[in-house]
Structure formats: C-alpha cells, structure tokens
Amino acid sequence: MAYALAEKDLAHAAPLAAPRAGEKALLRFITCGSVDDGKSTLIGRMLYDSRMIAEDQLAALDRDSKKFGTQNGALDFALLVDGLAAEREQGITIDVAYRYFRTDKRSFIVADTPGHEQYTRNMATGASTADLAIILIDARKGILPQTRRHSFIVSMLGVRDVALAINKMDLVDYSEARFNEIVAAYRDMARDLNFRTIAPLPISALNGDNIASLSERTAWFQGEPLLPLLENIETAGDRSSEASFRFPVQWVNRPDLNFRGFSGWVASGAVHVGDEIASMPSGKTSRVQRIVTADGDLDLAVAGQSVTLTLADEIDASRGDVLVAATQRPAVATEIQARLLWTAETDMHPGASYIVKLGARVANATIAQVHHLVDIHTFEPARARPLGLNEIGLATIRFDRPMILGDYRDNRDLGGFILIDRITNETVAFGLIDTSAAASSDEAAAPPATETANWTALKRNLRTKLAPAAFSGSCVGLGAVVLGASPATGLLLGLADAALRPVARNLLRDYRRFRARRARIGAEESLSDGGGI
Amino acid sequence: MIQLTHLQKLEAEAIHIFREVAAECERPVLLYSIGKDSAVLLHLAMKAFYPSKPPFPLLHVDTTWKFREMIEFRDRRAKELGLELLVHINEDGVKAGVNPFDSGSRLHTDVMKTQGLKQALDKYRYDAAFGGARRDEEKSRAKERVFSLRSAEHRWDPKNQRPEPWRLYNTRKRPGESFRVFPLSNWTESDVWDYIAKENIPVPSLYFAKVRPVVRRDGALIMRDDERMPLRPGEAVEHLSVRFRTLGCYPLTGAVESTAATLPEIIAEMRASKVSEREGRIIDHDGSASMEQKKQEGYF
Numbered sequence: 001m002a003y004a005l006a007e008k009d010l011a012h013a014a015p016l017a018a019p020r021a022g023e024k025a026l027l028r029f030i031t032c033g034s035v036d037d038g039k040s041t042l043i044g045r046m047l048y049d050s051r052m053i054a055e056d057q058l059a060a061l062d063r064d065s066k067k068f069g070t071q072n073g074a075l076d077f078a079l080l081v082d083g084l085a086a087e088r089e090q091g092i093t094i095d096v097a098y099r100y101f102r103t104d105k106r107s108f109i110v111a112d113t114p115g116h117e118q119y120t121r122n123m124a125t126g127a128s129t130a131d132l133a134i135i136l137i138d139a140r141k142g143i144l145p146q147t148r149r150h151s152f153i154v155s156m157l158g159v160r161d162v163a164l165a166i167n168k169m170d171l172v173d174y175s176e177a178r179f180n181e182i183v184a185a186y187r188d189m190a191r192d193l194n195f196r197t198i199a200p201l202p203i204s205a206l207n208g209d210n211i212a213s214l215s216e217r218t219a220w221f222q223g224e225p226l227l228p229l230l231e232n233i234e235t236a237g238d239r240s241s242e243a244s245f246r247f248p249v250q251w252v253n254r255p256d257l258n259f260r261g262f263s264g265w266v267a268s269g270a271v272h273v274g275d276e277i278a279s280m281p282s283g284k285t286s287r288v289q290r291i292v293t294a295d296g297d298l299d300l301a302v303a304g305q306s307v308t309l310t311l312a313d314e315i316d317a318s319r320g321d322v323l324v325a326a327t328q329r330p331a332v333a334t335e336i337q338a339r340l341l342w343t344a345e346t347d348m349h350p351g352a353s354y355i356v357k358l359g360a361r362v363a364n365a366t367i368a369q370v371h372h373l374v375d376i377h378t379f380e381p382a383r384a385r386p387l388g389l390n391e392i393g394l395a396t397i398r399f400d401r402p403m404i405l406g407d408y409r410d411n412r413d414l415g416g417f418i419l420i421d422r423i424t425n426e427t428v429a430f431g432l433i434d435t436s437a438a439a440s441s442d443e444a445a446a447p448p449a450t451e452t453a454n455w456t457a458l459k460r461n462l463r464t465k466l467a468p469a470a471f472s473g474s475c476v477g478l479g480a481v482v483l484g485a486s487p488a489t490g491l492l493l494g495l496a497d498a499a500l501r502p503v504a505r506n507l508l509r510d511y512r513r514f515r516a517r518r519a520r521i522g523a524e525e526s527l528s529d530g531g532g533i
Numbered sequence: 534m535i536q537l538t539h540l541q542k543l544e545a546e547a548i549h550i551f552r553e554v555a556a557e558c559e560r561p562v563l564l565y566s567i568g569k570d571s572a573v574l575l576h577l578a579m580k581a582f583y584p585s586k587p588p589f590p591l592l593h594v595d596t597t598w599k600f601r602e603m604i605e606f607r608d609r610r611a612k613e614l615g616l617e618l619l620v621h622i623n624e625d626g627v628k629a630g631v632n633p634f635d636s637g638s639r640l641h642t643d644v645m646k647t648q649g650l651k652q653a654l655d656k657y658r659y660d661a662a663f664g665g666a667r668r669d670e671e672k673s674r675a676k677e678r679v680f681s682l683r684s685a686e687h688r689w690d691p692k693n694q695r696p697e698p699w700r701l702y703n704t705r706k707r708p709g710e711s712f713r714v715f716p717l718s719n720w721t722e723s724d725v726w727d728y729i730a731k732e733n734i735p736v737p738s739l740y741f742a743k744v745r746p747v748v749r750r751d752g753a754l755i756m757r758d759d760e761r762m763p764l765r766p767g768e769a770v771e772h773l774s775v776r777f778r779t780l781g782c783y784p785l786t787g788a789v790e791s792t793a794a795t796l797p798e799i800i801a802e803m804r805a806s807k808v809s810e811r812e813g814r815i816i817d818h819d820g821s822a823s824m825e826q827k828k829q830e831g832y833f
Contacts, residue, residue, distance in 0.1 A: 251552045293583070
C-alpha cells in the first residue's frame with residue numbers, strides 16, 4: 001500500500017512547532033558541497049529529527065520515495081526538499097530552496113543550495129544572507145573542487161563559521177583515521193579563508209548518525225552532534241548595529257503638503273531624534289525631527305528596522321540618497337574596486353554599460369578594468385580577462401554618478417551590489433566592494449591576495465612547475481652529453497631548457513588567450529556596427 | 534543596544550519589500566484573497582506607507598464559490614481601511630457553467646482562479662502583484678523568489694530564476710512582463726498566527742471553531758455554505774464544531790473538527806497538530822508536482 005507508513009515513521013510526526021521559551025536569535029545557515037554529497041538528504045533528516053514533518057507530508061514522502069526515490073523505496077529525505085519536477089526526475093538540486101524549522105531553543109532558516117557548478121549563482125544567493133555554512137564532504141571522496149569553490153564563496157560572502165560535516169561515514173566503516181585525514185586536509189585548505197570557527201563532525205545523514213544525538217558508531221568522536229551545535233553556536237553574526245548610521249532613502253513619503261518623510265531601512269548603526277544627519281551625496285545637513293512608524297513615533301531606530309524619518313529642514317533627498325551621521329560620513333566615489341562573481345551565461349563585456357543597483361541607488365556602470373581572476377582551485381590570483389559564468393575576479397567599476405559606499409565586510413547593504421544587463425535584464429554579477437584593495441592598475445597578474453598564501457603557493461609551484469622542468473632539463477642535458485657535447489655544454493643546455501620551458505609555455509598560453517579574446521571582441525564589434533545581420 | 538525580535542525582523546523585511554515595489558514598479562496591485570495571510574499582508578501594507586495610504590488598490594479574483602462570510606469580510610475591511618477594492622470574476626467561466634462539483638476541482642481552479650487572475654492583470658495592466666504566499670507552504674513555493682518574474686503570458690520559469698542576493702531585488706522587466714511579489718516569503722504559519730495575535734489583526738471567524746453544517750465527502754469535512762451544494766445519495770448534513778486552517782472555495786476546503794474558539798487556542802492547536810495546513814486544500818493533491826505546474830500556468 002502506497003499510503004501505509006511504518007509505525008516508527010509516524011511516531012516522528014509529532015508537533016509541528018515547539019514552544020519558544022528562552023529562544024536564541026534566529027540562525028540562517030546554508031548547506032553546500034559537491035553533487036551527491038547528500039545536502040538535501042541532510043536537510044530532510046534535520047527536519048525529520050526535529051519533528052518538523054507533518055503526517056500528510058510524510059505520507060507524500062513515502063509515496064514519492066517509492067516513485068522517484070534513490071533509496072530502494074525507503075524514505076528518501078532528499079525528496080522533502082527537491083520540490084521542482086525537474087529536480088525530482090534528475091535527483092539533483094537546481095535552485096536554492098529555503099526551509100524553516102524550529103527546535104525548543106532556536107528558529108532556523110536553511111538555504112539548501114545546488115552542488116552543480118553551473119548553479120553556483122544560486123549557491124551564492126543562499127550564502128549572501130547566511131550566518132553559518134554546513135560544508136558537506138563525502139567521506140569516500142574527500143575534498144573535491146566544489147568543496148574548495150564553495151568554501152571560497154561562502155568566505156567571500158562573509159560567512160565566518162563553518163560546520164564541516166564529513167558525510168556517508170557509514171560507507172567508510174566510521175573510520176576515525178579517514179575522518180581525521182579529511183579534517184586535516186580541509187583545515188590546511190581553509191587556512192586563508194578567514195573562518196572564525198570550523199567544527200568537524202562525522203555524520204551519516206541517511207542513518208542519522210551525529211545529527212540529533214551522538215552516535216554509538218563513532219565512539220571516538222568527542223564533539224557535539226549537528227543539531228545541538230546549531231542550537232548553541234553564537235555566530236560572528238552581523239556587525240551592522242555597531243557601525244555608523246546609514247539610511248538609504250527608499251521612498252519619499254508625501255501624503256499631503258504638511259508631511260514629507262523619508263522611508264527606508266536602517267542599514268547600519270542607530271539614530272535618535274535630534275541627531276545631526278547629512279544627506280549624501282549632496283552633503284546637506286539637518287536634524288532628525290521625528291522617527292515615524294505606524295505604531296507611533298520612536299525615539300531611537302536601529303539597524304534592521306524599517307522606519308520613516310522627518311527632518312527639521314527642507315533639504316533635498318530622493319530615492320537612492322543615503323542619510324548618514326553628519327560626523328561620520330561615508331566614502332562617495334564614482335570609481336571603486338570590487339570582487340565580482342559573474343552569474344550570467346554570457347561573458348562580461350569590458351567597456352559595456354551595465355546597470356548597477358547598490359542600496360536603493362540605481363546607476364549606470366562600466367567595468368573599467370579586470371585586475372585579476374581568482375583561481376578557484378588554488379585561491380591564487382590568475383591572469384586578468386573578462387569573467388565568464390561562475391568566475392570571480394577583482395575589477396575596477398566606474399559609475400556615471402556618485403555612489404555612497406561601504407566596505408562589504410562592514411556593511412552588506414552598502415558594500416554589496418548587483419550588475420544588470422540592460423538588454424536582457426538579467427542579473428549578471430554580484431559585486432562586493434573592497435575599499436582596501438590597492439588601487440594598482442597593473443595589467444599583469446595582480447598582487448597576491450594574501451601574503452600568508454605565498455609559502456603554500458611556493459611549495460605547490462616547486463612541485464608542479466619546477467619538478468617537470470628539472471626533469472625535462474635533465475633529459476635535454478643528458479641527451480646532449482650522449483650526443484657528444486661536453487658535460488659543461490650539456491649542463492648549460494639542461495639549465496637553459498629548465499628555465500625557458502615554463503616561460504615558453506606561458507607565452508603560448510597567453511597567445512592562445514589573446515587570440516580567443518580578439519575573436520570575441522571581433523564578434524562584438526561586428527555586432528555593434530550591424531555586422532551584416 | 535536594542536535586539537529586534539524575530540517578528541520585528543520579519544515585519545521590517547516585508548515593509549522593505551513593499552516600498553521597493555512602490556518605488557520601482559509602475560502599476561502595483563495587492564492580490565487580496567481574504568485569508569489570514571492576506572490579512573497580514575494588508576496590515577503590513579498599511580504600515581509600510583504610513584502616514585500615506587498604500588499607493589495601490591486591492592484585487593480579489595472571485596471564483597463565486599467563496600464562503601459567504603469571506604465576501605462580507607472583504608467588503609467590510611476595504612471600507613474600514615478606505616482602500617480601493619477591485620473584484621474580478623471570469624464571466625466566460627460563469628457562462629460556461631464551470632463549477633467545482635461538475636467540472637472537478639482542477640478545471641474549476643484553472644478557469645475561475647488562474648485564468649481569472651490573468652484576465653484581471655491584463656485588463657488593468659498591473660506590472661507587480663503582491664501575494665501572501667510563504668515558502669514554508671509547499672515545496673515548489675520554497676524555490677520561489679521574493680520578486681518572481683512572469684512572462685507576458687504569465688508563465689513562471691522555475692529553471693531560470695534571477696539570483697536574489699542580500700536584499701537587492703532586480704526589478705527590471707520588459708514591456709508585458711510582470712512580477713509576483715511575496716513579502717511573506719520568510720514567514721511560517723506559526724509566525725503568521727503569532728503576528729495576528731500580537732498586532733490584533735482581524736481575520737474571518739471561519740478560522741475559529743463553531744458548530745457548522747458539514748458533509749463528509751471523500752475523506753474531508755465540507756461545509757455546506759449554501760444551497761448550491763447538492764447532496765450525494767447517502768450524504769447527510771451534520772452539525773459539528775469545526776474550523777478552517779486555510780480558506781478558499783468552500784466546496785474545496787476541508788474543515789477540521791476543533792473546539793479552538795480563540796486565538797491562543799488556535800495557536801496551541803496548530804503547534805500540536807500533526808498535519809500541515811495545506812492538507813485541507815483539495816486542489817493541491819492533484820498530482821505530485823501539481824503546485825509547480827499550476828504556478829507555471831499562471832496560478833499565484
């Protein structure tokens with residue numbers, strides 16, 4: 001019978017929601033990892049173990065598990081979250097799904113994100129509002145390219161706390177040695193990602209090991225299981241309430257001639273009635289007369305509140321302007337450096353005009369220069385070229401009017417922006433303003449992202465570049481000696497080969513890129529002047 | 534420093550979304566469907582623009598099969614708040630005699646609700662329609678954006694949604710395209726009731742238990758709201774203490790037996806419940822991905 005559910009399953013279909021006593025602040029987290037690492041299964045398992053699955057949903061899950069399931073008819077928790085028909089057919093997650101659950105201690109919003117590289121932008125969307133990331137690793141496979149990529153992106157988007165879930169421990173006989181090996185490799189990889197905490201856990205999402213409670217099968221594990229960890233963790237969180245007052249004007253509120261208010265969201269800091277503010281970019285100053293809400297006037301408004309301010313003077317401010325503490329004015333610029341994550345199928349067109357949205361401000365933007373790309377596998381800067389889908393790079397962006405900015409690390413509202421294609425209206429890039437980036441304009445492979453990364457990079461270079469060079473150099477040298485040259489000439493030839501071969505390889509690679517780029521630009525030019533269409 | 538509560542954060546986020554639409558879209562409208570989510574939506578719209586009135590009208594797509602009390606409640610609320618209320622009925626469907634009993638729930642919903650909504654949006658050329666849908670309601674809703682782009686034919690393309698990072702919404706669209714906007718995306722059923730209790734928001738009394746005339750049909754308790762509902766052989770009207778967790782067309786909305794007659798009792802009952810709120814919605818059970826399919830066809 002399709003509808004029949006095992007007793008043990010129904011026993012879990014307990015209260016939809018727990019009481020809220022002594023509740024901690026909401027935790028927003030993201031699950032990420034490579035394809036088939038079991039992200040959706042883990043979320044389904046967490047919902048199930050925290051008793052968030054209702055009876056009718058369990059009955060539907062049972063039906064679906066038999067129809068689409070990958071677990072031989074047993075409950076397939078991934079089907080609880082993979083809601084789109086295409087996802088169920090293919091057994092993969094395409095789009096970010098948000099799930100809501102609650103335990104006695106805390107409410108959670110989970111962004112379940114796709115593992116496939118082609119859907120990285122959806123993963124980055126989930127990361128943009130997350131406090132914590134669960135990074136899943138398949139115990140059999142260890143660290144994969146997607147693990148590195150996702151770790152880099154969550155770090156870039158400001159996540160500081162990581163739960164490192166080594167999943168499918170059942171398939172490696174719950175081996176402590178394997179677990180330790182992966183954890184050590186991850187810590188080594190993540191050294192420069194600026195995470196505040198990394199909490200490793202050996203789990204099996206399928207069997208529920210170390211999810212709600214400690215598993216007997218990993219007696220060697222001394223940490224906290226996943227759900228209690230999420231309930232108890234104090235994340236680095238949002239520092240916006242401690243920063244200076246910033247209030248992007250969203251909508252000018254004019255019900256009649258006697259009232260003129262500025263409606264918006266307090267992006268950071270706080271404001272009191274009577275505080276002196278400046279309207280940016282004009283710089284005109286006034287004082288806050290009233291903080292208006294439908295529930296009555298306030299004396300104080302803080303970051304995260306939507307309010308309406310009235311000012312003592314008739315100063316001009318409109319949508320997109322920012323009211324700020326008069327004594328702590330932000331940077332206003334028409335040119336900035338930002339990290340870009342390219343989210344469109346079509347490559348970046350340097351020099352083309354895009355639409356930028358930053359806070360409530362919309363303007364025109366051009367990409368003046370790409371300084372370097374980030375190699376997602378080594379985290380090292382790579383040679384500059386126009387970004388393609390899912391690529392990350394540091395660029396200089398020029399605006400057609402002054403923009404009021406913050407550094408992304410201090411203020412996501414004034415430090416994060418999107419670029420929009422003016423013809424297709426697609427969101428083509430996420431931008432993160434980096435006010436610390438050197439304003440260098442060198443064309444070549446840019447300065448290293450971090451100094452500390454250099455030693456690892458050097459070691460890697462020694463292994464990957466010098467070793468083959470030394471080998472080929474020795475071969476050339478020995479070959480020359482065999483062919484009758486003097487040992488000294490042989491040595492010389494060998495050294496020259498070792499030294500020049502990488503150079504030649506770089507030249508060849510650059511030439512290929514140059515040709516590809518010229519072909520692309522050629523295509524653009526022929527399009528822009530009609531190109532025979 | 535003030536710590537905002539969970540509900541305060543949700544409220545601030547919803548207000549922010551309302552204002553973005555007012556600032557960036559030309560002809561917004563609020564889809565008002567009279568239930569608890571619409572009640573919260575309307576309340577938040579009033580707050581978002583205070584002391585101004587919301588700069589958009591309310592639109593109700595009436596299938597002609599709503600509970601009578603819902604219609605009275607709708608007209609009263611719009612009048613109390615001084616807001617313009619537009620009611621649209623798919624007259625083609627009425628003429629063709631489409632109804633939930635003879636046409637089946639699927640056809641009835643498609644013609645009277647989905648097609649009716651498209652007609653209304655086209656007729657008034659609205660480019661943004663607020664809805665009270667929440668991501669916790671249903672799996673395909675969980676994948677929905679806050680600003681959900683629809684083609685000129687009102688189709689939703691779930692595989693090609695715009696990424697929506699932070700609180701930045703890309704509100705650009707081509708002529709004819711429109712947005713469905715969901716300010717309650719991050720709310721749960723529990724949050725909605727907590728907020729209704731905290732803010733004292735009026736909701737139809739159908740949510741509260743009362744002795745009502747019901748018929749047991751296909752495993753559901755259907756309230757016989759008027760004489761248009763024919764009784765099948767062997768069926769009899771019973772008078773039971775029931776209430777509704779969601780409100781829709783009365784022949785398609787199952788009641789639950791309950792004695793919860795006050796807000797605290799409702800909240801306690803919901804927290805102890807083992808079934809989800811959409812269980813009572815007969816139209817959701819027409820196939821596995823049926824909500825996604827309906828949404829692709831233009832359903833809210």
